Structures are given as structure tokens and as C-alpha cells.
Amino acid sequence: MISAQAPGKLYIAGEYAVVEPGYPAIIVALNQFVTVTIEESHDYGRIASKQYQENSLYWERQGTELVFDNRDNPFHYILSAIRLTEQYAQALGKPLGIYHLNVNSDLDSADGKKYGLGSSAAVTVATVKALCQFYDIHLSQDQLFKLAAIAHLDVQGNGSLGDIAASVYGGWIAYRAFDRDWLASARRELTLIDLLNTDWPGLEIELLTPPAPLRLLIGWTGSPASTSHLVDRIALFKATRRKSYHQFLDESRDCLHRMIQGFHNGDLVAIQREITFNRQLLNQLAHSSHVTIETKLLKTMCDTAVTLGGAAKSSGAGGGDCGIVIIDAAKDLAKLLHDWEQRGIEPLKLNVHHVTE
Structure with a gap:
């Protein structure tokens, strides 16, 4: 059984301006987590969440594609993270497997209150981390951020991705967003491996130490x-x-x-x-x-x-x-x-x- 966690976050300052490349924000990671577990399977896969028991999603493998038997699901960020991470795994020559993936989040309260702690970012990061363990892939924190940021951006379409940074790096961070227009162009020109290894214009992530x-x-x-x-x-x-x-x-x-x-x-x-x-x-x-x-x-x-x-x-x-x-x-x-x-x-x-x- 493989297990990976990613923390939630809160913005301290710099909101709205941070969506523009190079404009800073301060964000903090918090000790509430999304946990993703993966267990190898052989015939079909399942994606499930403790928070959405009635909406478990079953899938089969047809070549390199995940094929689902139901379309109405709340797992868009997980699916995007799977797609990008498996694309990266294939680029590294890893054979794709079948697995059950389970999600459990304590970013919301037990009675369903949503606190706004960045659960979509945390579940994206935790899914990428768990799949990298499953496929025996080592990512640096910078590479993990970039892969999760692409997966998250493919679903949300806007935002600074600062919440992804908080879930990856933890602690207090000063964050400046990358140029999303550059990324859109670079994805057409570069392989995913090269994209994760190149510097992204405007992106800066600095760990901060608060006063005692x-x-x-x-x-x-x-x-x-x-x-x-x-x-x-x-x-x-x-x-x-x-x-x-x-x-x-x-x-x-x-x-x-x-x-x-x-x-x-x-x-x-x-x-x-x-x-x-x-x-x-x-x-x-x-x-x-x-x-x-x-x-x-x-x-x-x-x-x-x-x-x-x-x-x-x-x-x-x-x-x-x-x-x-x-x-x-x-x-x-x-x-x-x-x-x-x-x-x-x-x-x-x-x-x-x-x-x-």
C-alpha cells in the first residue's frame, strides 16, 4: 500500500496581485492534509474518496488510456493529476499499471464544513506524489510543483498556483507566479521531461522564517x-x-x-x-x-x-x-x-x- 499526503494552505497576503507573473504573495501550509493511497490491482481500477463514497469511479486500461464506465464524477483534479503523471511515467519508459486510488481529506470538517484550505491543490499534489511512488519515480520539490501545477491549471484554468506551492514546499513561503502564457507555448514546444527541468519565467518560491x-x-x-x-x-x-x-x-x-x-x-x-x-x-x-x-x-x-x-x-x-x-x-x-x-x-x-x- 502506497500513501502520500499534502497539506492545505492559507494566503497571508498578496491575493489577486499574485495571479500576475512576478507579483509576490505570502502563503502558509497548514497541518491538515489530503491523503492519497494506491494499491495495485489487476483487472479494473477504482478511484474513491471517503468524502464521496457514493461516487466511486471505476476504470479499465485500454492501452495507455484510462477508460471510465461513468462520466459524472467529482474527481477532475485527481484525473488530471493521473493523466499528467502517467504521461511523465511513460516518457521515462515506465510500464503503466492498474490500481485502486483512495482519497481521504481532513481539510474540511467532519460535518462537511468547507474551510477554504485549498483541497483541490492538496489532492492534486498528493495524487502526483502517490503515483510517483507507485511508478518508482523520484521528483524534486521543483519538479513536483511543476507537474502538479500543470495538472491543476488544466482543470481550473486560472489562479496563481500558489496553493500548489504551499502543498509542495510547506511552511511559510514567498511566492511569485510563473508566466502562464509562456507555459502554454512551452507545452507545445517541449517534452514533459524538459518542461519539468527548465526554469519557468517569473516563478520564485522562497521559504520564510517568521519572528519568534x-x-x-x-x-x-x-x-x-x-x-x-x-x-x-x-x-x-x-x-x-x-x-x-x-x-x-x-x-x-x-x-x-x-x-x-x-x-x-x-x-x-x-x-x-x-x-x-x-x-x-x-x-x-x-x-x-x-x-x-x-x-x-x-x-x-x-x-x-x-x-x-x-x-x-x-x-x-x-x-x-x-x-x-x-x-x-x-x-x-x-x-x-x-x-x-x-x-x-x-x-x-x-x-x-x-x-x-
């Missing part, structure tokens, strides 16, 4: 958001208000550069100052584009944290889901968490997860 007193708190507001739809609506704003959009990009880039420098210097106050500024930038973007990023409950969550000495903002695309707080561990954290619960905000008991290659 820094404490990350996460609050969930109970209203899941669709990242893809929100990113699409900001793309419309980009097309119609180019000057305003580029001003937002420039200010976000400068803010993130200062924040990353705060990590390098171990300066919690500087990091908090830029978290506050990034929140203002996102609220300005929301106002200009008529997109709801900071919902009423997210605002309450953030404002409550600020009164107790924290710096807070929405996380990711916003529109619901989670908010984050960066606060000195010496502050009265118990009071803050109690205040959240009184206002219907669920504190998530999560810690940063570090990956060893």
Missing part, C-alpha cells in the same frame, strides 16, 4: 467562497480599468516586498503594518471592482483582532471562508478567540506544517 513572537490565528466565517468566480470578476475589472488595476498591482508588490523584508529582519511590527496595509489595498480593490472580498463577518473578525493588538485581513479570494490574524503571542489570545466565538466566528485550531524533501 509571531502567532498566526485563523477564523472561519462559515460562508464558503468560489475562488475561480471571484478571480474571474477581478479579471473583468482588469480589462476595463487598467490604470486602477496596475496601481493596485504596484502597491501590492511594494507592500509584499516590505513584508518579506520584515520576515528577513525578524520584525513582527513591520509584518503587522504591511498586513494592515494589504487589507486596505484589498478593500480598495473590492470597492473599485464591485466584488465582495471582505464580508461583514470577516470585517467583524478583523476589527475584533485589531482592538486586541493584532493585524488582520481576509485570506485568499475572500467573499467568505477564512480570515487571518498576525499577533504577538504575549497578547490575550484567549479573549480574542472567545470574542470570535461570541460573534459566530469559528477559530480553527491549525498550525503551520513544514515539509522535508
